[in-house]
Amino acid sequence: MAEEKLLLLKNIRQQGYGGDYASYKKTGGGAAFKKALTGMTPAEVIETVKESGLRGRGGAGFPCGVKWSFMPKDLPGPDQKPHYLVCNADEAEPGTLKDHVLMLGDPHMFIEGMMIGCYAMRSTHGYIYIRGESPHAIRRVQAAIDELYKAKLLGKNILGSGVQLDLTVHPGAGAYICGEETAMLDSLEGKRGLPRSKPPFPAQSGFNACPTTVNNVETLANIPFILTEGPKAFAAFGSENNTGTQAVSISGHVEKPGVYEMDMGHNLKSILEDFAGGVRGGKKLKALIPGGASAPVMRADEIDVPYDFDSLMKAGTMRGSAAIMVFDEDTDMVEVANRTIRFFNHESCGQCTPCREGTFWIKNMIRQFGDDAGDEALLSLVHRAAGNIIGTTICAFGDAVGGALQGFVQKFPEDFRNHFQS
Amino acid sequence: MRLGTVRFSEAVLKEVEALFARYPVKVNALLPLLHMAQRENGGWLQPGWDSYIAELCGTTLNHVRGVITFYNMYRTSAPGKYHIMVCTCLPCGLCGGAEVMEHLEKRLGIHAGETTGDGMFSLEEVQCLAACDQAPLMVVNEDMQKRITLEQIDRWVEDTRAKKA
Protein backbone atom coordinates (compact mmCIF):
# COMPACT_ATOMS: atom_id res chain seq x y z
CA MET A 1 0.00 0.00 0.00
CA ALA A 2 1.15 3.52 -0.77
CA GLU A 3 2.09 5.73 2.15
CA GLU A 4 -0.67 7.98 3.44
CA LYS A 5 0.00 11.67 4.08
CA LEU A 6 -1.52 12.13 7.48
CA LEU A 7 -2.91 15.43 8.59
CA LEU A 8 -6.60 14.71 9.12
CA LEU A 9 -6.25 11.06 10.09
CA LYS A 10 -3.00 11.39 12.02
CA ASN A 11 -4.62 10.57 15.36
CA ILE A 12 -7.08 8.06 13.97
CA ARG A 13 -4.23 6.01 12.51
CA GLN A 14 -2.59 5.76 15.96
CA GLN A 15 -3.38 2.38 17.50
CA GLY A 16 -5.55 2.73 20.56
CA TYR A 17 -6.35 6.43 20.04
CA GLY A 18 -9.48 7.08 22.08
CA GLY A 19 -10.80 10.25 20.48
CA ASP A 20 -11.79 11.76 23.84
CA TYR A 21 -10.57 15.22 24.83
CA ALA A 22 -7.72 13.98 27.03
CA SER A 23 -6.30 11.90 24.14
CA TYR A 24 -6.78 14.77 21.71
CA LYS A 25 -4.98 17.16 24.04
CA LYS A 26 -2.04 14.79 24.37
CA THR A 27 -1.47 15.04 20.61
CA GLY A 28 -1.31 18.84 20.86
CA GLY A 29 -5.01 19.33 20.27
CA GLY A 30 -6.61 22.53 21.54
CA ALA A 31 -3.50 24.64 20.95
CA ALA A 32 -4.86 26.17 17.75
CA PHE A 33 -8.05 27.42 19.37
CA LYS A 34 -6.08 28.84 22.26
CA LYS A 35 -3.69 30.55 19.85
CA ALA A 36 -6.56 32.14 17.93
CA LEU A 37 -8.44 33.25 20.99
CA THR A 38 -5.52 34.71 22.91
CA GLY A 39 -3.15 35.84 20.16
CA MET A 40 -5.00 36.56 16.92
CA THR A 41 -7.74 38.90 15.81
CA PRO A 42 -10.66 37.40 13.86
CA ALA A 43 -9.35 39.15 10.73
CA GLU A 44 -5.93 37.56 11.19
CA VAL A 45 -7.49 34.10 11.44
CA ILE A 46 -9.44 34.63 8.22
CA GLU A 47 -6.32 35.93 6.47
CA THR A 48 -4.36 32.85 7.58
CA VAL A 49 -7.02 30.49 6.26
CA LYS A 50 -7.09 32.43 2.98
CA GLU A 51 -3.32 32.12 2.63
CA SER A 52 -3.47 28.36 3.12
CA GLY A 53 -5.54 28.05 -0.05
CA LEU A 54 -7.87 25.57 1.69
CA ARG A 55 -10.86 24.79 -0.53
CA GLY A 56 -14.14 23.46 0.84
CA ARG A 57 -14.29 19.67 0.98
CA GLY A 58 -18.10 19.43 0.89
CA GLY A 59 -18.32 19.33 -2.87
CA ALA A 60 -17.94 22.66 -4.60
CA GLY A 61 -14.35 23.42 -3.59
CA PHE A 62 -14.90 27.09 -2.81
CA PRO A 63 -11.96 28.74 -0.99
CA CYS A 64 -12.75 28.58 2.72
CA GLY A 65 -11.03 31.81 3.81
CA VAL A 66 -12.76 33.77 1.07
CA LYS A 67 -16.11 32.39 2.14
CA TRP A 68 -15.41 33.38 5.75
CA SER A 69 -14.51 36.89 4.61
CA PHE A 70 -18.02 37.35 3.15
CA MET A 71 -19.46 37.49 6.64
CA PRO A 72 -20.17 40.99 7.98
CA LYS A 73 -17.10 42.26 9.84
CA ASP A 74 -18.87 44.21 12.56
CA LEU A 75 -19.40 42.59 15.90
CA PRO A 76 -22.95 41.47 16.31
CA GLY A 77 -24.18 43.93 18.92
CA PRO A 78 -27.59 44.56 20.46
CA ASP A 79 -29.12 45.95 17.26
CA GLN A 80 -27.31 43.68 14.86
CA LYS A 81 -28.16 40.16 13.91
CA PRO A 82 -26.23 37.26 15.41
CA HIS A 83 -23.81 35.36 13.16
CA TYR A 84 -23.85 31.60 12.72
CA LEU A 85 -21.49 28.89 11.61
CA VAL A 86 -23.20 25.65 10.62
CA CYS A 87 -21.17 22.50 10.17
CA ASN A 88 -22.42 20.31 7.35
CA ALA A 89 -22.20 16.78 8.73
CA ASP A 90 -25.05 15.45 6.62
CA GLU A 91 -22.79 13.26 4.45
CA ALA A 92 -25.41 11.65 2.25
CA GLU A 93 -23.74 11.78 -1.17
CA PRO A 94 -23.63 8.12 -2.29
CA GLY A 95 -20.17 6.68 -1.80
CA THR A 96 -19.05 9.27 0.75
CA LEU A 97 -18.04 8.15 4.22
CA LYS A 98 -15.01 10.24 5.17
CA ASP A 99 -16.88 12.71 7.38
CA HIS A 100 -18.16 9.80 9.45
CA VAL A 101 -14.62 8.48 9.83
CA LEU A 102 -13.53 11.91 11.07
CA MET A 103 -16.51 12.40 13.39
CA LEU A 104 -16.34 8.94 14.92
CA GLY A 105 -12.57 8.62 15.13
CA ASP A 106 -11.43 12.10 16.13
CA PRO A 107 -14.41 14.37 16.77
CA HIS A 108 -12.38 17.02 18.58
CA MET A 109 -10.36 17.92 15.51
CA PHE A 110 -13.20 19.26 13.38
CA ILE A 111 -14.92 20.71 16.44
CA GLU A 112 -11.78 22.70 17.25
CA GLY A 113 -11.79 23.92 13.64
CA MET A 114 -15.38 24.93 14.08
CA MET A 115 -14.66 26.80 17.30
CA ILE A 116 -11.91 28.73 15.50
CA GLY A 117 -14.32 29.47 12.65
CA CYS A 118 -16.90 30.78 15.09
CA TYR A 119 -14.31 33.06 16.66
CA ALA A 120 -13.17 34.31 13.23
CA MET A 121 -16.70 35.04 12.06
CA ARG A 122 -17.83 36.36 15.45
CA SER A 123 -20.43 33.69 15.87
CA THR A 124 -21.48 32.85 19.40
CA HIS A 125 -23.52 29.80 18.46
CA GLY A 126 -22.64 27.05 16.03
CA TYR A 127 -24.84 24.17 14.87
CA ILE A 128 -23.59 20.78 13.74
CA TYR A 129 -26.14 19.26 11.40
CA ILE A 130 -25.72 15.47 11.48
CA ARG A 131 -27.95 13.16 9.48
CA GLY A 132 -30.55 11.46 11.67
CA GLU A 133 -29.72 7.99 10.34
CA SER A 134 -26.39 8.13 12.19
CA PRO A 135 -27.32 8.02 15.89
CA HIS A 136 -23.80 6.74 16.67
CA ALA A 137 -22.24 9.85 15.12
CA ILE A 138 -24.73 12.11 16.90
CA ARG A 139 -23.88 10.53 20.26
CA ARG A 140 -20.14 10.66 19.62
CA VAL A 141 -20.11 14.35 18.67
CA GLN A 142 -22.49 15.24 21.51
CA ALA A 143 -20.19 13.48 24.00
CA ALA A 144 -17.23 15.48 22.68
CA ILE A 145 -19.18 18.73 23.08
CA ASP A 146 -20.15 17.77 26.63
CA GLU A 147 -16.46 17.29 27.42
CA LEU A 148 -15.69 20.77 26.12
CA TYR A 149 -18.39 22.36 28.26
CA LYS A 150 -16.98 20.54 31.25
CA ALA A 151 -13.49 21.81 30.43
CA LYS A 152 -14.98 25.33 30.17
CA LEU A 153 -13.84 25.61 26.56
CA LEU A 154 -17.45 26.17 25.56
CA GLY A 155 -19.91 28.45 27.31
CA LYS A 156 -19.37 31.93 28.66
CA ASN A 157 -16.06 33.82 28.99
CA ILE A 158 -13.88 31.08 27.49
CA LEU A 159 -10.26 31.11 28.77
CA GLY A 160 -10.97 34.46 30.38
CA SER A 161 -11.23 36.10 26.94
CA GLY A 162 -14.78 37.33 27.33
CA VAL A 163 -15.72 35.27 24.27
CA GLN A 164 -18.91 33.21 24.46
CA LEU A 165 -19.49 30.16 22.33
CA ASP A 166 -22.15 27.47 22.30
CA LEU A 167 -22.28 24.45 20.02
CA THR A 168 -25.41 22.42 19.36
CA VAL A 169 -25.84 19.12 17.53
CA HIS A 170 -28.90 19.19 15.29
CA PRO A 171 -30.19 15.87 13.95
CA GLY A 172 -31.53 15.66 10.41
CA ALA A 173 -34.36 13.28 9.61
CA GLY A 174 -33.49 11.54 6.39
CA ALA A 175 -33.36 13.80 3.33
CA TYR A 176 -30.32 13.92 1.05
CA ILE A 177 -31.23 17.39 -0.18
CA CYS A 178 -30.59 18.81 3.32
CA GLY A 179 -26.87 18.45 2.49
CA GLU A 180 -27.33 21.39 0.11
CA GLU A 181 -26.46 24.34 2.28
CA THR A 182 -29.58 26.47 1.92
CA ALA A 183 -31.87 23.42 2.30
CA MET A 184 -29.87 22.65 5.42
CA LEU A 185 -30.64 26.10 6.81
CA ASP A 186 -34.36 25.67 6.19
CA SER A 187 -34.18 22.29 7.89
CA LEU A 188 -32.32 23.82 10.83
CA GLU A 189 -35.10 26.39 11.11
CA GLY A 190 -37.62 23.58 11.55
CA LYS A 191 -38.94 23.50 7.99
CA ARG A 192 -38.96 21.11 5.07
CA GLY A 193 -35.50 21.19 3.54
CA LEU A 194 -36.05 23.16 0.35
CA PRO A 195 -33.07 24.82 -1.35
CA ARG A 196 -33.37 28.59 -1.59
CA SER A 197 -32.73 30.75 -4.64
CA LYS A 198 -29.51 32.69 -4.35
CA PRO A 199 -28.89 35.58 -3.88
CA PRO A 200 -29.18 36.39 -1.08
CA PHE A 201 -26.28 34.18 -0.07
CA PRO A 202 -26.17 32.71 3.43
CA ALA A 203 -23.48 35.20 4.48
CA GLN A 204 -26.15 37.91 4.13
CA SER A 205 -29.25 35.91 4.99
CA GLY A 206 -28.84 32.41 6.32
CA PHE A 207 -30.16 30.71 9.46
CA ASN A 208 -33.24 32.64 10.64
CA ALA A 209 -32.25 35.30 8.05
CA CYS A 210 -29.00 36.04 9.93
CA PRO A 211 -25.47 36.00 8.44
CA THR A 212 -24.42 32.34 8.24
CA THR A 213 -21.58 30.24 6.86
CA VAL A 214 -21.91 26.53 6.14
CA ASN A 215 -18.76 24.39 6.17
CA ASN A 216 -18.15 20.69 5.68
CA VAL A 217 -16.69 18.55 8.52
CA GLU A 218 -13.43 17.84 6.68
CA THR A 219 -12.96 21.51 5.73
CA LEU A 220 -13.13 22.45 9.41
CA ALA A 221 -10.86 19.57 10.47
CA ASN A 222 -8.04 21.23 8.50
CA ILE A 223 -8.22 24.50 10.43
CA PRO A 224 -6.28 23.54 13.60
CA PHE A 225 -3.26 22.42 11.52
CA ILE A 226 -3.35 25.62 9.46
CA LEU A 227 -3.26 27.73 12.61
CA THR A 228 -0.58 25.86 14.52
CA GLU A 229 1.74 24.92 11.65
CA GLY A 230 1.01 27.92 9.45
CA PRO A 231 -0.59 28.32 6.03
CA LYS A 232 2.67 27.58 4.19
CA ALA A 233 3.06 24.20 5.88
CA PHE A 234 -0.48 23.38 4.77
CA ALA A 235 0.10 24.56 1.21
CA ALA A 236 3.21 22.37 1.07
CA PHE A 237 0.76 19.48 0.76
CA GLY A 238 -1.09 19.02 -2.49
CA SER A 239 -0.67 20.96 -5.68
CA GLU A 240 -1.04 24.57 -6.68
CA ASN A 241 -4.58 25.87 -6.24
CA ASN A 242 -5.46 22.48 -4.72
CA THR A 243 -3.59 22.62 -1.44
CA GLY A 244 -3.56 20.24 1.49
CA THR A 245 -4.39 16.60 1.85
CA GLN A 246 -7.74 14.95 1.24
CA ALA A 247 -9.71 12.15 2.84
CA VAL A 248 -10.92 10.02 -0.04
CA SER A 249 -13.68 7.39 0.27
CA ILE A 250 -13.38 4.35 -1.99
CA SER A 251 -16.15 1.81 -2.39
CA GLY A 252 -17.55 -0.65 -4.88
CA HIS A 253 -15.59 -3.44 -6.53
CA VAL A 254 -12.21 -2.90 -4.88
CA GLU A 255 -10.09 -5.11 -2.66
CA LYS A 256 -9.84 -2.65 0.22
CA PRO A 257 -12.73 -0.20 0.37
CA GLY A 258 -12.43 2.55 2.97
CA VAL A 259 -11.07 6.04 3.56
CA TYR A 260 -7.50 7.01 2.71
CA GLU A 261 -5.68 10.30 3.14
CA MET A 262 -3.28 11.61 0.54
CA ASP A 263 -2.12 14.78 -1.18
CA MET A 264 -4.57 16.71 -3.28
CA GLY A 265 -3.61 15.91 -6.84
CA HIS A 266 -2.49 12.33 -6.16
CA ASN A 267 -2.91 10.25 -9.31
CA LEU A 268 -6.40 8.72 -9.51
CA LYS A 269 -5.15 5.43 -10.95
CA SER A 270 -2.71 5.13 -8.09
CA ILE A 271 -5.46 5.78 -5.54
CA LEU A 272 -7.33 2.80 -6.94
CA GLU A 273 -4.32 0.52 -7.25
CA ASP A 274 -1.95 1.55 -4.47
CA PHE A 275 -4.43 2.49 -1.76
CA ALA A 276 -7.56 0.45 -2.47
CA GLY A 277 -5.68 -2.63 -3.67
CA GLY A 278 -7.10 -2.54 -7.19
CA VAL A 279 -10.24 -4.11 -8.56
CA ARG A 280 -11.63 -6.96 -6.47
CA GLY A 281 -10.95 -10.57 -7.42
CA GLY A 282 -8.35 -9.75 -10.05
CA LYS A 283 -11.01 -8.42 -12.40
CA LYS A 284 -10.49 -5.58 -14.85
CA LEU A 285 -11.76 -2.07 -14.27
CA LYS A 286 -14.71 -1.00 -16.37
CA ALA A 287 -15.53 2.44 -14.98
CA LEU A 288 -15.44 4.60 -11.92
CA ILE A 289 -17.40 7.53 -10.60
CA PRO A 290 -14.84 9.90 -9.11
CA GLY A 291 -16.87 12.23 -6.88
CA GLY A 292 -20.09 10.76 -5.55
CA ALA A 293 -23.26 9.99 -7.51
CA SER A 294 -23.36 13.61 -8.70
CA ALA A 295 -20.14 13.24 -10.73
CA PRO A 296 -20.13 12.02 -14.35
CA VAL A 297 -18.65 8.53 -14.81
CA MET A 298 -15.14 7.89 -16.22
CA ARG A 299 -14.05 4.99 -18.42
CA ALA A 300 -11.12 2.83 -17.33
CA ASP A 301 -8.84 4.45 -19.92
CA GLU A 302 -9.51 7.97 -18.56
CA ILE A 303 -8.33 7.67 -14.99
CA ASP A 304 -4.64 8.48 -15.34
CA VAL A 305 -5.18 12.02 -14.01
CA PRO A 306 -4.35 13.98 -10.86
CA TYR A 307 -7.18 13.69 -8.36
CA ASP A 308 -8.14 17.23 -7.43
CA PHE A 309 -10.81 19.86 -8.14
CA ASP A 310 -9.23 21.46 -11.21
CA SER A 311 -7.91 18.33 -12.92
CA LEU A 312 -11.20 16.46 -12.70
CA MET A 313 -13.13 19.48 -13.90
CA LYS A 314 -10.79 19.56 -16.90
CA ALA A 315 -11.50 15.86 -17.44
CA GLY A 316 -15.20 16.69 -17.75
CA THR A 317 -16.27 15.37 -14.37
CA MET A 318 -15.79 16.50 -10.76
CA ARG A 319 -14.08 15.68 -7.51
CA GLY A 320 -17.18 16.57 -5.52
CA SER A 321 -17.06 14.98 -2.08
CA ALA A 322 -14.09 12.73 -3.02
CA ALA A 323 -16.11 9.53 -3.17
CA ILE A 324 -14.70 7.08 -5.71
CA MET A 325 -17.05 4.27 -6.69
CA VAL A 326 -15.43 1.49 -8.63
CA PHE A 327 -17.11 -0.89 -11.11
CA ASP A 328 -15.52 -4.04 -12.50
CA GLU A 329 -15.72 -5.44 -16.02
CA ASP A 330 -18.88 -7.44 -15.27
CA THR A 331 -20.89 -4.37 -14.34
CA ASP A 332 -23.84 -3.36 -16.49
CA MET A 333 -23.81 0.43 -16.63
CA VAL A 334 -27.57 0.42 -17.20
CA GLU A 335 -27.88 -0.97 -13.67
CA VAL A 336 -25.54 1.76 -12.37
CA ALA A 337 -27.64 4.38 -14.17
CA ASN A 338 -30.75 2.77 -12.73
CA ARG A 339 -29.53 2.96 -9.11
CA THR A 340 -28.35 6.52 -9.70
CA ILE A 341 -31.61 7.84 -11.12
CA ARG A 342 -33.69 6.00 -8.52
CA PHE A 343 -31.65 7.76 -5.86
CA PHE A 344 -32.07 11.18 -7.44
CA ASN A 345 -35.76 10.70 -8.10
CA HIS A 346 -36.28 9.65 -4.48
CA GLU A 347 -34.36 12.65 -3.15
CA SER A 348 -35.52 15.48 -5.44
CA CYS A 349 -37.24 18.05 -3.24
CA GLY A 350 -39.76 18.66 -6.02
CA GLN A 351 -39.58 22.46 -6.20
CA CYS A 352 -38.31 22.76 -9.77
CA THR A 353 -40.31 21.28 -12.64
CA PRO A 354 -37.26 20.11 -14.67
CA CYS A 355 -35.82 18.23 -11.69
CA ARG A 356 -39.07 16.83 -10.33
CA GLU A 357 -40.45 15.72 -13.70
CA GLY A 358 -37.09 14.93 -15.25
CA THR A 359 -35.96 12.52 -12.55
CA PHE A 360 -39.34 10.77 -12.69
CA TRP A 361 -39.45 10.31 -16.45
CA ILE A 362 -35.78 9.40 -16.81
CA LYS A 363 -36.23 6.78 -14.10
CA ASN A 364 -39.03 5.24 -16.15
CA MET A 365 -36.97 5.36 -19.33
CA ILE A 366 -34.02 3.63 -17.70
CA ARG A 367 -36.38 1.03 -16.33
CA GLN A 368 -37.45 0.30 -19.93
CA PHE A 369 -33.85 -0.52 -20.75
CA GLY A 370 -33.82 -2.79 -17.72
CA ASP A 371 -36.80 -4.59 -19.26
CA ASP A 372 -34.93 -4.94 -22.57
CA ALA A 373 -37.39 -2.58 -24.21
CA GLY A 374 -35.06 0.26 -25.22
CA ASP A 375 -34.28 1.61 -28.66
CA GLU A 376 -32.10 4.28 -30.26
CA ALA A 377 -34.81 6.94 -29.96
CA LEU A 378 -35.25 6.27 -26.24
CA LEU A 379 -31.51 6.44 -25.71
CA SER A 380 -31.26 9.88 -27.23
CA LEU A 381 -34.36 10.92 -25.31
CA VAL A 382 -32.63 10.02 -22.03
CA HIS A 383 -29.71 12.18 -23.08
CA ARG A 384 -31.94 15.08 -24.07
CA ALA A 385 -34.16 14.88 -20.98
CA ALA A 386 -31.06 14.85 -18.77
CA GLY A 387 -29.70 17.89 -20.59
CA ASN A 388 -32.95 19.74 -20.00
CA ILE A 389 -32.41 19.63 -16.23
CA ILE A 390 -28.97 21.25 -16.44
CA GLY A 391 -28.94 24.96 -15.68
CA THR A 392 -32.70 25.23 -15.23
CA THR A 393 -33.09 24.61 -11.50
CA ILE A 394 -32.79 26.35 -8.15
CA CYS A 395 -29.97 24.21 -6.79
CA ALA A 396 -27.01 22.23 -8.10
CA PHE A 397 -28.87 18.94 -7.63
CA GLY A 398 -30.40 19.44 -11.07
CA ASP A 399 -27.01 19.90 -12.77
CA ALA A 400 -25.75 16.82 -10.95
CA VAL A 401 -28.58 14.58 -12.19
CA GLY A 402 -28.27 15.88 -15.73
CA GLY A 403 -24.50 15.54 -15.89
CA ALA A 404 -24.41 12.10 -14.27
CA LEU A 405 -27.08 10.64 -16.56
CA GLN A 406 -25.63 12.15 -19.72
CA GLY A 407 -22.30 10.66 -18.67
CA PHE A 408 -23.65 7.11 -18.63
CA VAL A 409 -25.20 7.49 -22.08
CA GLN A 410 -22.15 9.16 -23.63
CA LYS A 411 -19.52 6.87 -22.15
CA PHE A 412 -21.35 3.54 -22.31
CA PRO A 413 -23.90 3.59 -25.16
CA GLU A 414 -23.07 -0.05 -25.92
CA ASP A 415 -24.40 -1.11 -22.50
CA PHE A 416 -27.71 0.54 -23.29
CA ARG A 417 -27.75 -1.01 -26.78
CA ASN A 418 -27.48 -4.44 -25.16
CA HIS A 419 -30.93 -3.69 -23.77
CA PHE A 420 -32.60 -2.70 -27.04
CA GLN A 421 -35.68 -4.74 -27.87
CA SER A 422 -34.84 -7.39 -30.44
CA MET B 1 -58.78 12.60 16.17
CA ARG B 2 -57.78 12.66 19.79
CA LEU B 3 -56.75 16.29 20.01
CA GLY B 4 -55.23 17.26 23.30
CA THR B 5 -55.05 13.78 24.77
CA VAL B 6 -51.34 13.13 24.29
CA ARG B 7 -48.43 14.84 26.04
CA PHE B 8 -44.83 14.32 27.10
CA SER B 9 -44.12 13.25 30.68
CA GLU B 10 -42.82 15.90 33.07
CA ALA B 11 -39.31 14.46 32.75
CA VAL B 12 -39.35 14.72 28.97
CA LEU B 13 -40.84 18.23 29.17
CA LYS B 14 -37.70 19.26 31.07
CA GLU B 15 -35.67 17.89 28.13
CA VAL B 16 -37.87 19.88 25.77
CA GLU B 17 -37.21 23.09 27.71
CA ALA B 18 -33.45 22.44 27.53
CA LEU B 19 -33.80 21.86 23.79
CA PHE B 20 -35.72 25.11 23.22
CA ALA B 21 -33.00 27.00 25.10
CA ARG B 22 -30.52 26.05 22.36
CA TYR B 23 -32.45 27.73 19.53
CA PRO B 24 -33.38 31.37 18.87
CA VAL B 25 -37.03 30.41 18.31
CA LYS B 26 -38.90 27.32 19.45
CA VAL B 27 -39.96 26.16 16.00
CA ASN B 28 -36.28 25.74 15.03
CA ALA B 29 -36.30 22.69 17.32
CA LEU B 30 -39.06 20.96 15.35
CA LEU B 31 -36.89 18.15 13.93
CA PRO B 32 -35.32 17.06 17.24
CA LEU B 33 -38.73 17.44 18.89
CA LEU B 34 -40.34 15.04 16.43
CA HIS B 35 -37.49 12.58 17.00
CA MET B 36 -38.19 12.81 20.73
CA ALA B 37 -41.89 12.19 20.19
CA GLN B 38 -41.09 9.05 18.17
CA ARG B 39 -38.59 7.85 20.75
CA GLU B 40 -41.18 8.19 23.52
CA ASN B 41 -43.94 6.45 21.57
CA GLY B 42 -42.70 3.16 20.18
CA GLY B 43 -40.84 4.63 17.25
CA TRP B 44 -43.70 6.38 15.50
CA LEU B 45 -45.84 9.48 15.62
CA GLN B 46 -49.12 8.23 16.97
CA PRO B 47 -52.35 10.17 16.33
CA GLY B 48 -52.50 13.50 18.10
CA TRP B 49 -48.75 14.00 18.40
CA ASP B 50 -48.57 16.24 15.34
CA SER B 51 -50.96 18.77 16.84
CA TYR B 52 -49.39 18.49 20.29
CA ILE B 53 -45.94 19.20 18.84
CA ALA B 54 -47.37 22.08 16.79
CA GLU B 55 -48.76 23.60 19.97
CA LEU B 56 -45.52 23.04 21.91
CA CYS B 57 -43.38 24.96 19.46
CA GLY B 58 -45.96 27.49 18.42
CA THR B 59 -46.64 26.61 14.83
CA THR B 60 -49.48 25.25 12.76
CA LEU B 61 -50.59 21.66 12.36
CA ASN B 62 -50.12 21.99 8.60
CA HIS B 63 -46.53 23.06 9.04
CA VAL B 64 -45.80 20.07 11.25
CA ARG B 65 -47.53 17.66 8.87
CA GLY B 66 -45.57 19.09 5.95
CA VAL B 67 -42.35 18.44 7.82
CA ILE B 68 -43.35 14.92 8.91
CA THR B 69 -44.11 13.88 5.35
CA PHE B 70 -41.00 15.52 3.84
CA TYR B 71 -38.45 13.55 5.86
CA ASN B 72 -37.92 9.80 5.56
CA MET B 73 -37.43 9.09 9.24
CA TYR B 74 -40.78 10.19 10.62
CA ARG B 75 -43.33 7.42 10.69
CA THR B 76 -47.09 7.65 10.90
CA SER B 77 -47.60 3.91 11.37
CA ALA B 78 -46.04 1.49 13.82
CA PRO B 79 -42.74 -0.10 12.80
CA GLY B 80 -42.05 -3.72 13.62
CA LYS B 81 -40.34 -4.66 16.86
CA TYR B 82 -37.30 -5.13 14.63
CA HIS B 83 -37.13 -2.41 12.03
CA ILE B 84 -34.76 -3.44 9.27
CA MET B 85 -33.15 -0.99 6.86
CA VAL B 86 -31.25 -2.23 3.82
CA CYS B 87 -29.14 0.06 1.67
CA THR B 88 -29.67 -0.61 -2.03
CA CYS B 89 -28.11 2.63 -3.20
CA LEU B 90 -24.99 3.05 -5.28
CA PRO B 91 -22.50 1.39 -4.57
CA CYS B 92 -24.08 -0.96 -1.95
CA GLY B 93 -26.76 -2.02 -4.42
CA LEU B 94 -24.06 -3.37 -6.75
CA CYS B 95 -22.12 -5.04 -3.92
CA GLY B 96 -24.82 -7.37 -2.65
CA GLY B 97 -27.35 -4.88 -1.25
CA ALA B 98 -29.95 -5.69 -3.89
CA GLU B 99 -29.65 -9.43 -3.14
CA VAL B 100 -29.95 -8.81 0.61
CA MET B 101 -33.15 -6.84 0.03
CA GLU B 102 -34.63 -9.48 -2.26
CA HIS B 103 -33.71 -12.23 0.20
CA LEU B 104 -35.28 -10.46 3.16
CA GLU B 105 -38.48 -9.76 1.23
CA LYS B 106 -38.80 -13.45 0.40
CA ARG B 107 -37.74 -14.63 3.84
CA LEU B 108 -40.12 -12.33 5.74
CA GLY B 109 -42.90 -12.52 3.17
CA ILE B 110 -43.28 -8.74 2.95
CA HIS B 111 -42.22 -5.99 0.56
CA ALA B 112 -40.07 -3.03 1.46
CA GLY B 113 -42.24 -0.55 3.34
CA GLU B 114 -44.35 -3.25 5.00
CA THR B 115 -44.56 -4.90 8.44
CA THR B 116 -45.11 -8.61 9.12
CA GLY B 117 -48.57 -9.54 10.38
CA ASP B 118 -47.25 -10.39 13.85
CA GLY B 119 -45.65 -6.93 14.16
CA MET B 120 -42.19 -8.47 14.53
CA PHE B 121 -40.38 -7.19 11.44
CA SER B 122 -40.66 -4.15 9.24
CA LEU B 123 -38.52 -3.61 6.19
CA GLU B 124 -37.30 -0.37 4.66
CA GLU B 125 -35.18 0.29 1.58
CA VAL B 126 -32.82 3.18 2.25
CA GLN B 127 -30.34 5.31 0.32
CA CYS B 128 -26.62 5.61 1.09
CA LEU B 129 -25.88 5.50 4.84
CA ALA B 130 -22.23 6.59 4.60
CA ALA B 131 -20.95 3.09 5.28
CA CYS B 132 -20.46 1.92 1.70
CA ASP B 133 -17.13 0.28 2.55
CA GLN B 134 -19.10 -2.26 4.62
CA ALA B 135 -21.49 -3.37 1.87
CA PRO B 136 -23.78 -5.18 1.94
CA LEU B 137 -25.29 -3.99 5.17
CA MET B 138 -28.51 -4.10 7.09
CA VAL B 139 -29.44 -1.99 10.08
CA VAL B 140 -31.70 -3.52 12.73
CA ASN B 141 -33.13 -0.78 14.92
CA GLU B 142 -29.83 1.06 15.61
CA ASP B 143 -27.47 -1.85 15.13
CA MET B 144 -25.59 -1.94 11.83
CA GLN B 145 -24.71 -5.44 10.63
CA LYS B 146 -21.86 -5.09 8.19
CA ARG B 147 -20.78 -7.28 5.26
CA ILE B 148 -23.69 -9.51 5.96
CA THR B 149 -24.23 -12.81 4.14
CA LEU B 150 -27.54 -14.41 3.20
CA GLU B 151 -26.76 -17.28 5.62
CA GLN B 152 -26.26 -14.82 8.47
CA ILE B 153 -29.58 -13.23 7.63
CA ASP B 154 -31.35 -16.59 7.72
CA ARG B 155 -29.81 -17.38 11.09
CA TRP B 156 -30.73 -13.99 12.48
CA VAL B 157 -34.35 -14.27 11.34
CA GLU B 158 -34.64 -17.77 12.80
CA ASP B 159 -33.04 -16.77 16.12
CA THR B 160 -35.22 -13.71 16.41
CA ARG B 161 -38.39 -15.66 15.67
CA ALA B 162 -37.38 -18.35 18.16
CA LYS B 163 -36.83 -15.73 20.86
CA LYS B 164 -40.47 -14.72 20.53
CA ALA B 165 -41.86 -18.24 20.62
Ligand SMILES: Cc1cc2nc3c(=O)[nH]c(=O)nc-3n(C[C@H](O)[C@H](O)[C@H](O)COP(=O)(O)O)c2cc1C
Ligand atom coordinates in the same frame (compact mmCIF):
# COMPACT_ATOMS: atom_id res chain seq x y z
C1 LIG C 1 -27.62 18.25 -3.61
C2 LIG C 1 -26.45 18.65 -2.78
C3 LIG C 1 -26.08 17.86 -1.70
C4 LIG C 1 -24.99 18.22 -0.90
N1 LIG C 1 -24.66 17.40 0.14
C5 LIG C 1 -23.61 17.76 0.93
C6 LIG C 1 -23.25 16.96 2.05
O1 LIG C 1 -23.85 15.91 2.33
N2 LIG C 1 -22.20 17.37 2.82
C7 LIG C 1 -21.51 18.51 2.55
O2 LIG C 1 -20.60 18.84 3.27
N3 LIG C 1 -21.83 19.28 1.49
C8 LIG C 1 -22.86 18.94 0.69
N4 LIG C 1 -23.20 19.76 -0.37
C9 LIG C 1 -22.44 21.02 -0.57
C10 LIG C 1 -23.00 22.14 0.31
O3 LIG C 1 -24.06 22.77 -0.36
C11 LIG C 1 -21.96 23.20 0.62
O4 LIG C 1 -21.37 23.61 -0.56
C12 LIG C 1 -20.87 22.73 1.56
O5 LIG C 1 -21.39 22.20 2.73
C13 LIG C 1 -20.00 23.90 1.90
O6 LIG C 1 -18.95 23.51 2.74
P1 LIG C 1 -17.45 23.66 2.30
O7 LIG C 1 -17.28 25.00 1.66
O8 LIG C 1 -16.69 23.51 3.55
O9 LIG C 1 -17.20 22.55 1.32
C14 LIG C 1 -24.27 19.40 -1.19
C15 LIG C 1 -24.64 20.18 -2.28
C16 LIG C 1 -25.71 19.81 -3.08
C17 LIG C 1 -26.08 20.69 -4.23
Ligand code: SF4
Ligand atom coordinates in the same frame (compact mmCIF):
# COMPACT_ATOMS: atom_id res chain seq x y z
S1 SF4 D 1 -32.94 21.17 -8.42
FE1 SF4 D 1 -34.22 19.52 -7.61
S2 SF4 D 1 -33.48 19.28 -5.50
FE2 SF4 D 1 -32.73 21.30 -6.19
S3 SF4 D 1 -34.32 22.76 -5.56
FE3 SF4 D 1 -34.87 22.10 -7.63
S4 SF4 D 1 -36.28 20.34 -7.33
FE4 SF4 D 1 -35.21 20.70 -5.40
Ligand code: FES
Ligand atom coordinates in the same frame (compact mmCIF):
# COMPACT_ATOMS: atom_id res chain seq x y z
S1 FES E 1 -24.35 3.03 -0.74
FE1 FES E 1 -24.96 1.90 0.98
S2 FES E 1 -23.98 2.90 2.60
FE2 FES E 1 -23.37 4.04 0.88
